[in-house]
Amino acid sequence: MPAEKALATQAIHGVFWTTGATLIQLLTPLILFKFLPVEEMGLFDTALTTVMLLALIADLGLSSALVQSRQVEEVHFDTAFWTNLAFGSALTGLIFLTAPLVSALQAPESPEAFWRIYVPLSLLIPFASVSGIFRSRLQRELDFRHQALAEVFSILLFLFTIVLLLWASGGIWSVVIGSVVREVALLASLAWSAAWLPRFSFSQAALREMLPYSLHLTGSRALNYLSSNLPRFLITPLLGATAMGYYSFASRLTLLPLTRLSTIITRVSFPTFALIQDNDDLLRRSYLKAVQSIALFAWPALLGLFVFVPELLAQFEMAPALLVLRLLILATLLKAVGVVVGSIFMAKGKANWSLYWSLFSVVILVPAMYWAVPYGIEGVSAAIALTSLLFLVLSQHYANRLIQLDAAAFLGVLVRPTLVCGLVVTVLAGARLVLPAPPLLSLSLGGLLGAGAYLLGLRLFAWELCRQYWRGFRGRSMTGSAST
Incomplete structure (x- = not known):
């Protein structure tokens, strides 16, 4: 089938081009834990979590509305750009005005240190708010290669900035300035790749056309982001910046890669699924192929990490994060196979489903976190793992109903990834008993064996x-459906 062949090729190319950039972005902050105090990294991650929530809101969902709609004209892109730029700038100004209050609430033990990170970091919001408009033009053309090249360029510049400032004894400012530089570079490279600049035009009618879909999506994304990062909003004010630093390190190896994976999958699968939204048979096959691929490539790596957690933590002097990391690995295993559900909702025009689901997630997570926080970051991680199982079962039920997918077919595509994981875990668990004692050597040999x-x-x-x-x-x- 030519349509399926073309979509499969575009989707695989999209994942290939974006994965390398993501790996660089994920590994760089981990290196910072070797050079910067755990407390400072905890404060930075707390500030970054808040800033990225506001950057997400500043997009207003308009970039996704431009992808989802079948009838989009230049005036829609122009209107979306100027709307997002104005809203993103307004949010940045609001941060400057409310920074003292927010600092006292989010970092009561060190509000001044938090303020010095939070305020300059907020300068990335206006750039982030409009970069999605340029990306949407590339997404509509399924041009994943240029999207990924823009990501690679921005991340390499981010890495260069951090290394240069660390060498100059820039401390935590290295990663703060590097984060802003990355967002500016990403915007510039996306604009160059899209070969488009906005005109000085604005249409209220065009905005009204996009808002019903985009506002539902914004609410959904904001609530989903809040539910995914709720521990980050609670740990620093309630347990301290040091606890946040340990949790942050563990989540950067598990939940954060999942978030980035989810972003990659959404950027690739959403425009792909949107093109075939009226063909449920092709949509089911594409969805199952995506789920199977994620499990086949993500699960073995996560379980290999689970086996060698002690050796890895020894390299960063992060022993207190051992149980936290293993619990978050289990949570990530469950969450990974559910990351495509959101793309199904969006492609089918069910942005309101995404909103209601995200609201439900927050309602469940808030009391779960209330119960878990007194037990420290270990309790928080256990709550995340338990709720991940509940969310997977329920979200999959609704996705299956939307595209008329049988639950047995969904479980069937996970058989082969499970067999691969069983072999990997058996080999690594046995090898760990006989590998040499030095953690670095054991970790290196374990990686090769894995x-x-x-x-x-x-x-x-x-x-x-x-x-x-x-x-x-x-x-x-690519003949056939996902293999069982």
């Missing part, structure tokens, strides 16, 4: 899937 076990697992249990991915990447036909 990679070998993973490749063997693919050859034994998922070789035809790998052949399909390769054919899809080369633009050849």
